[in-house]
Amino acid sequence: MHEIKFKVNGVEQTASVEPRLLLVHLIRENLSMTGTHIGCDTTSCGACTVLIDGKSAKACTILAVQANGKDITTVEGLATAEGLHPIQEGFKEAHALQCGFCTPGMMLRAVELLEKNPNPTEEEIRWGISGNLCRCTGYNNIVTAIQYAGAKMRGAELPSTEPEFV
Amino acid sequence: MIKCKTSKAIGGMGHSVKRKEDARFIQGKGNYVDDVKLPGMLYMDIVRSPYAYAKIKNIDASKALEIPGVVAVVTGKDLEKYNLHWMPTLMSDTQMVLPTDTVMYQAQEVAAVIATSRYIARDGKEAVMVDYEPMTPLMDAHKALDADAPLMRPDKEGQTNNHIWHWEVGDKEATDKVFADADVVVKEHMYIPRIHVASIETCGCVANYNKVENHLTMYMTTQAPHAIRTVIALVAGHVGLTEEKIRVISPDIGGGFGGKVPVYPGYVIAIAVSFLTGAPIKWIEDRSENLQADSFARDYHIDVEMAGTKDGKIQATRFKVLADHGYTDASANPSKFPTGLFSIGTGSYDYGTAFMEADAVYTNKPPGGVAYRCSFRVTEAVHAIERITDIFAKEVNKDPAQLRFENFIKKEDFPWKSPTGWEYDSGDYEAGLKKAMDAVEYDKLRIEQAEKRKKGKLMGIGISTFTEVVGAGPSKDFDILGIKMFDSAEIRVHPTGKAIARFGTKSQGQGHETTYAQIVAEELGIPYEHVQIEEGDTDTAPYGLGTYASRSTPTAGAAAAVAARKLRDKAKKIAAYLLEVSEEDLEWEPGKFFVKGAPDKAKTIQEIVFAAYTNHPPGMEAGFEATHYYDPPNLTFPSGAYICVVDIDNETFEIKVRRFVAIDDCGNIINPMIVQGQVHGGLTQGIAPAMYEELIYDEQGNILNGTFMDYLVPTAVESPSWETGHTITPSPHHPIGAKGVGESPTVGAPPAIANAIVDALSVYGVTHMDIPITPYKIWKKLKEMGKI
Ligand code: FES
Numbered sequence: 001m002h003e004i005k006f007k008v009n010g011v012e013q014t015a016s017v018e019p020r021l022l023l024v025h026l027i028r029e030n031l032s033m034t035g036t037h038i039g040c041d042t043t044s045c046g047a048c049t050v051l052i053d054g055k056s057a058k059a060c061t062i063l064a065v066q067a068n069g070k071d072i073t074t075v076e077g078l079a080t081a082e083g084l085h086p087i088q089e090g091f092k093e094a095h096a097l098q099c100g101f102c103t104p105g106m107m108l109r110a111v112e113l114l115e116k117n118p119n120p121t122e123e124e125i126r127w128g129i130s131g132n133l134c135r136c137t138g139y140n141n142i143v144t145a146i147q148y149a150g151a152k153m154r155g156a157e158l159p160s161t162e163p164e165f166v
Numbered sequence: 167m168i169k170c171k172t173s174k175a176i177g178g179m180g181h182s183v184k185r186k187e188d189a190r191f192i193q194g195k196g197n198y199v200d201d202v203k204l205p206g207m208l209y210m211d212i213v214r215s216p217y218a219y220a221k222i223k224n225i226d227a228s229k230a231l232e233i234p235g236v237v238a239v240v241t242g243k244d245l246e247k248y249n250l251h252w253m254p255t256l257m258s259d260t261q262m263v264l265p266t267d268t269v270m271y272q273a274q275e276v277a278a279v280i281a282t283s284r285y286i287a288r289d290g291k292e293a294v295m296v297d298y299e300p301m302t303p304l305m306d307a308h309k310a311l312d313a314d315a316p317l318m319r320p321d322k323e324g325q326t327n328n329h330i331w332h333w334e335v336g337d338k339e340a341t342d343k344v345f346a347d348a349d350v351v352v353k354e355h356m357y358i359p360r361i362h363v364a365s366i367e368t369c370g371c372v373a374n375y376n377k378v379e380n381h382l383t384m385y386m387t388t389q390a391p392h393a394i395r396t397v398i399a400l401v402a403g404h405v406g407l408t409e410e411k412i413r414v415i416s417p418d419i420g421g422g423f424g425g426k427v428p429v430y431p432g433y434v435i436a437i438a439v440s441f442l443t444g445a446p447i448k449w450i451e452d453r454s455e456n457l458q459a460d461s462f463a464r465d466y467h468i469d470v471e472m473a474g475t476k477d478g479k480i481q482a483t484r485f486k487v488l489a490d491h492g493y494t495d496a497s498a499n500p501s502k503f504p505t506g507l508f509s510i511g512t513g514s515y516d517y518g519t520a521f522m523e524a525d526a527v528y529t530n531k532p533p534g535g536v537a538y539r540c541s542f543r544v545t546e547a548v549h550a551i552e553r554i555t556d557i558f559a560k561e562v563n564k565d566p567a568q569l570r571f572e573n574f575i576k577k578e579d580f581p582w583k584s585p586t587g588w589e590y591d592s593g594d595y596e597a598g599l600k601k602a603m604d605a606v607e608y609d610k611l612r613i614e615q616a617e618k619r620k621k622g623k624l625m626g627i628g629i630s631t632f633t634e635v636v637g638a639g640p641s642k643d644f645d646i647l648g649i650k651m652f653d654s655a656e657i658r659v660h661p662t663g664k665a666i667a668r669f670g671t672k673s674q675g676q677g678h679e680t681t682y683a684q685i686v687a688e689e690l691g692i693p694y695e696h697v698q699i700e701e702g703d704t705d706t707a708p709y710g711l712g713t714y715a716s717r718s719t720p721t722a723g724a725a726a727a728v729a730a731r732k733l734r735d736k737a738k739k740i741a742a743y744l745l746e747v748s749e750e751d752l753e754w755e756p757g758k759f760f761v762k763g764a765p766d767k768a769k770t771i772q773e774i775v776f777a778a779y780t781n782h783p784p785g786m787e788a789g790f791e792a793t794h795y796y797d798p799p800n801l802t803f804p805s806g807a808y809i810c811v812v813d814i815d816n817e818t819f820e821i822k823v824r825r826f827v828a829i830d831d832c833g834n835i836i837n838p839m840i841v842q843g844q845v846h847g848g849l850t851q852g853i854a855p856a857m858y859e860e861l862i863y864d865e866q867g868n869i870l871n872g873t874f875m876d877y878l879v880p881t882a883v884e885s886p887s888w889e890t891g892h893t894i895t896p897s898p899h900h901p902i903g904a905k906g907v908g909e910s911p912t913v914g915a916p917p918a919i920a921n922a923i924v925d926a927l928s929v930y931g932v933t934h935m936d937i938p939i940t941p942y943k944i945w946k947k948l949k950e951m952g953k954i
């Protein structure tokens with residue numbers, strides 16, 4: 001067993017863990033924060049994406065012990081007392097989720113993407129989220145949601161989220 | 167733009183109101199089955215067969231049982247003692263829960279390990295030693311009926327070969343005659359490969375049997391909780407678990423698409439173990455198990471033929487299908503329709519003669535035959551008809567759009583009787599295709615294509631103008647295990663005018679909490695925000711057959727409208743009483759009844775409901791609630807016109823979908839935003855089988871791509887930016903004129919893409935390619951043809 005100390009969503013945590021315990025299980029089972037999901041066993045789907053020291057990472061492929069001393073953000077930490085994070089607002093406004101299973105991972109990935117590139121093109125967004133699978137939405141609206149959040153964070157004019165029919 | 171009858175605040179039909187369910191999903195507060203945690207819960211993992219066909223000589227669990235924390239190892243022999251080692255499939259076939267002597271497909275469940283944690287259960291699984299005697303599996307459906315094929319189901323009395331069923335529809339003699347006399351006959355063999363729905367959440371459950379109460383609560387990933395409760399009662403009734411003692415809860419579901427309709431052995435084992443140990447048992451399969459063992463979709467080998475005149479009039483079609491169901495028929499089809507609704511395959515075209523037949527066989531592949539976001543085998547049929555229509559157009563030298571216009575069923579000819587017995591409710595196919603062609607600028611594209619061809623560039627334009635059939639279904643024809651395919655709604659309005667409505671369906675992302683609330687809002691004028699929707703708990707929701715095959719809006723949505731109308735009738739009586747006028751003097755506008763000619767004399771729905779609890783008319787029953795079980799008079803027939811434009815690199819044969827325009831007609835629209843979202847998602851599950859997805863097996867029965875590393879679910883990069891639009895032809899028989907939309911795009915997109923790719927390659931003389939069409943397959947085909 002290893003004693004580890006880390007922060008989740010700003011709160012100090014300690015845990016005593018087996019060396020083989022995956023970070024995603026530490027979060028979901030030990031801490032009972034179930035917003036982080038598991039969709040595969042090959043690091044392919046991104047449903048487990050969290051931020052570790054601000055960088056998006058697939059928590060199913062990181063050992064809990066590697067989280068020692070790190071600062072982790074999960075979906076539960078996105079909203080603040082002031083309200084939803086712009087990415088959460090964007091996902092709701094643009095109807096970028098259906099079953100919601102990929103959503104936490106997708107949003108956290110997008111947060112880092114926008115951090116690095118506040119005004120990404122559609123192509124940059126598509127490549128930027130290509131490590132995260134969504135089986136429901138067909139991605140169009142996820143692209144819009146990320147553009148919406150980017151605009152909101154930059155203080156720019158928000159893109160339309162009304163359904164556009166040809 | 168869609169005209170709305172209600173204000174935005176009420177948010178009835180036609181308003182793109184934001185989804186109510188999103189608040190919990192974007193904050194990580196969804197409650198999926200793996201989030202369920204009960205005191206004393208044990209974890210189950212499953213030992214699976216590495217062989218596709220083998221005798222089990224011995225199972226040695228001793229090493230596993232030595233591991234601290236491993237509580238039990240359960241085998242087929244253990245279940246046999248309680249007669250729980252077999253279960254029925256939804257198609258009245260039978261399936262092993264755990265085998266007692268033979269395994270029939272790779273990844274089949276062989277034993278279950280129960281332990282105090284997920285990790286220990288996995289350790290235990292690795293430590294169970296199984297001694298197999300492998301046999302040569304039957305992997306080729308075409309060889310299943312050969313005299314020397316191994317008999318897959320010796321357990322079934324009277325089963326002397328691997329044939330499961332034969333099905334046919336239409337007039338064989340008349341069809342043969344048209345074919346014999348026709349100017350032009352085209353034919354093609356098409357394989358629609360085995361694919362997997364691969365919802366991002368896999369399947370799983372928590373089975374919690376309470377010995378004291380003799381009561382089972384089953385949290386599980388199911389699209390049809392009520393039907394599943396009945397199935398559990400059928401399987402376990404003999405050990406005392408009768409239906410009133412079973413509560414199935416389907417919590418938030420991370421995508422279903424058909425894959426969460428069947429009963430999988432894992433669920434039954436979890437129940438059995440919970441029953442025997444008294445502890446809650448959690449079983450969550452991992453992705454590889456999900457891809458390798460859960461129900462597949464498709465696997466249809468289709469010979470399709472079309473007969474017509476030289477000038478391009480379609481006269482008849484003939485279909486012959488060989489269906490590979492794997493080791494058991496575990497499809498999820500209505501009982502009387504072993505090929506589902508395949509007979510929609512005569513398409514959107516006006517001709518009177520067709521014949522279809524199908525034979526199903528057993529092989530050593532995993533069982534199934536579920537949908538992949540499509541209603542009961544419609545996708546296979548639509549692919550065949552839309553591809554053969556293009557082949558026919560080529561043969562008679564007509565533009566595929568022109569040929570379609572000349573053969574469409576006309577809008578004034580609905581309701582239209584198809585040669586295979588359907589009565590299409592409504593449609594305007596011409597308007598749809600026109601709209602799609604305008605949006606994509608079809609004529610310009612053909613000019614561009616001609617120019618590109620001169621320069622040796624590969625560009626293709628593909629059309630699909632499909633008719634879907636959804637909303638199963640009318641009880642005279644549709645049942646699952648004898649249970650009629652109605653669906654239900656129960657609306658209860660509280661004294662303050664806020665409502666709760668419960669349904670027999672179960673959303674897996676479709677947004678029922680919003681759209682059902684909008685239907686109630688439309689009919690009663692209660693703001694959608696004040697209508698709480700609940701589904702998925704068999705203890706509280708009225709019985710229904712669940713959500714799949716785009717049936718929620720056609721059945722439960724209709725039930726909501728009818729139940730709400732019952733309440734509106736009651737409201738009218740109360741309003742008349744309160745306003746001291748006769749009912750005939752009242753008129754309704756969303757949210758209130760007012761006296762004709764005196765709009766100030768009015769009672770709002772909230773006032774009326776309050777009166778139902780505080781001051782109801784003498785002789786009237788108090789309260790304000792209604793239930794309706796809706797039995798649809800017919801199915802609904804959504805349609806669409808899709809156009810796909812591809813560019814293919816002439817050296818690498820990389821295919822780029824440059825544009826994809828989808829014009830759907832799903833009748834009246836409840837929420838345009840949600841409909842558009844459904845179409846986007848469906849289109850992505852259309853490009854997936856057209857270009858990327860296929861479950862591939864080798865001759866030994868090994869799956870070659872059973873993980874997400876190599877089973878290619880499209881990412882945002884593979885998915886094009888979809889362009890969508892609508893025509894609106896209401897269903898004449900549906901209470902709100904809606905038809906259902908979730909699956910149309912999955913049905914309509916693959917042939918549009920395949921037609922575009924074949925169109926691009928037609929310069930080489932290519933007339934057909936089986937999906938998924940990949941750069942490698944193109945290279946191989948052209949190589950074989952001697953073109954490169
Ligand atoms: S669970 Fe799929 S990448 Fe982590």
Ligand code: FES
Pocket residue numbers: 096097098099100101102103133134135136137366420421675
């Ligand atoms: S919303 Fe269902 S997987 Fe993305």
